Amino acid sequence: MKHKPHILPILILAQFACTSLWFAGNAIIDDIALKTGLGPEIIGYVLSSVQFGFITGTLVFAFLMIADRFSPSKIFFICALLAAACNLSLFTEVLSKWQLLFARFGTGFFLAGIYPIGMKIAADYYENGLGKALGFLVGALVLGTSFPYLLSGLELNSNSDTVLIITSAIAIIGGVLVVLFVPNGPFRKKSTNIKIKAGIALFKIPKFRQAAIGYFGHMWELYAFWAFTPLALHTYASVTNATFSIPLLTFAIIALGGLSCVLGGYVADKIGSHKIAYYALLVSGVFCIISPLLFKLPALLFLIGWSFWGMAATADSPQFSSLIANAAPPELKGTGLTLVNCFGFAISIISIQLLTLLAEQINPTLIFLFLSIGPLLGLIFMTKKTAY
Incomplete structure (x- = not known):
């Protein structure tokens, strides 16, 4: 069946616009800290509350x-309308801790939709070539x-509220x-009917279960890597006296992951999603292990290494989603994707909170070692023989 050519571009644009809400709070973390009076723990609070909202939303959905x-x-x-409204609720001069947490929780809840x-x-449009389509879609995400980091780095009007207004407006669009x-x-x-045991039935499917567990290992690493990349850049700058814009570099490092999703989608079209997911997870796991060494490199090599890590950590995401969608029965594709997202983001909260705790206890250059746990476990399950 011939696809309508406008569908994928609109989905890509909409996914980009709406998911800009995800890190809107993190991109203006310093201003939010001033409004709430919170200290360094705010990094974990702001992102984990979004993740917890997303988990709750995906469970309900x-x-x-x-x-x-x-x-x-x-x-x-x-x-999209409701998530934008929650994001805009941060548009205030005084912000309590609980207002912040509820606003970010609400944003996360509706991001589940x-x-x-x-x-x-x-998946409803691309029965064939889903890996490539999801490569574009997750790249947009x-x-x-x-x-938001780009908006923050550009210092538009030097006002953090501009980030909230722009991200909310484009999400509505x-x-x-x-x-x-x-x-x-x-x-x-x-x-037509609610199937209470749909989740149990899905995880009894070997290909679904393998792809889901691989995705869980990927999620242990990804959002913690994103959330603590600004801290890594700040730590490197403090140790080496390097000068650079942390928001703009954070934008570039995360955005390059979008490029790797698209490239991975094209390659997956030829060699299969399983191989792309496996090797991307392997490379990002290696970067977790060698992460302390990156801080000892000259600035250019450090930034190149961190960027390649970001690309590897992201490239497997759409391919895991493709494997999950293709392994689920047609009438349960949406439920399967939503349920696996739910568990994956629950796991990301644990890793984010772990790094938040460790950042206060040990040298920040060592905390990323603990992200290797996810890729290692994911690779173990990905190597089990299941026909694709």
Whole structure:
């Protein structure tokens, strides 16, 4: 079946726009710290509250099978509006700790109707070539995640509220684009009833289980790597007296991961998603292990190494999602993607909080060693023989 050529570009644009909300709080962390009076622990609070909201949202969406029972485009639109509203609630002169946590929790909750739903829409349109389509889509998510750092680094009006306004506005536009121009896909198979044991049934499928556990190992590393990249840059600058813009470099490092998602999608089209996911996880795991050595390199080599690490840590994400979607029955694709996202982001909270604790106890150059746990366990399961 011939695809409508406008579908994927609109999905890419909308995914970028809406996921810019994810790190909006982290990109203006210094101003939020001033508003709340919180100290260094705010890094973990701000991102973990989004992750916890996302987990809660995906649990609700998966249990009620929202993505498989209702129009994904309408869900995407409604959640884009609500996530933007939660993001805008940070637009205030005085901010309590609980206001901050609830605002970021709400943003994360409604992002559960954006990120996995966007992948579900892609799966409804691309029965073949899903790995390439998701490469573009997750690449857009990665670019969206990094976008607030770009806004912060550009110091528009030197006002952090500008970041909140712009990210919220483009998220609303993204939701409108999807609901107006992306109807239900030709390969969508609607579920009519809630299946309480759908999750258990999915994890009994060997290919689904293997891809899911590999994804969990990837998620242990990815968001903690992103969240603590500014700390790594600050630590390196402090030790070496290097001078650079931490927000702009954080944007560049995360955004390069979007490029690797797209490139990985093209290669996966030829050699398969399993190989791309496996080797990307292997490379990023090696970078975790050698991370203390990166801090001893000259500035240019340090930044190149950190950028390659960011590309490897991200490249496997769309391919794991492709493996998961292809392993699930058609009527449970949305539920499968949402459920695995839920568990993956729950794992990311643990690694983020672990690095938050370690950053206060040991030399920051050593904390990234602990991210190797995820890739190592993921690779163990990925090497088990399951036909693809």
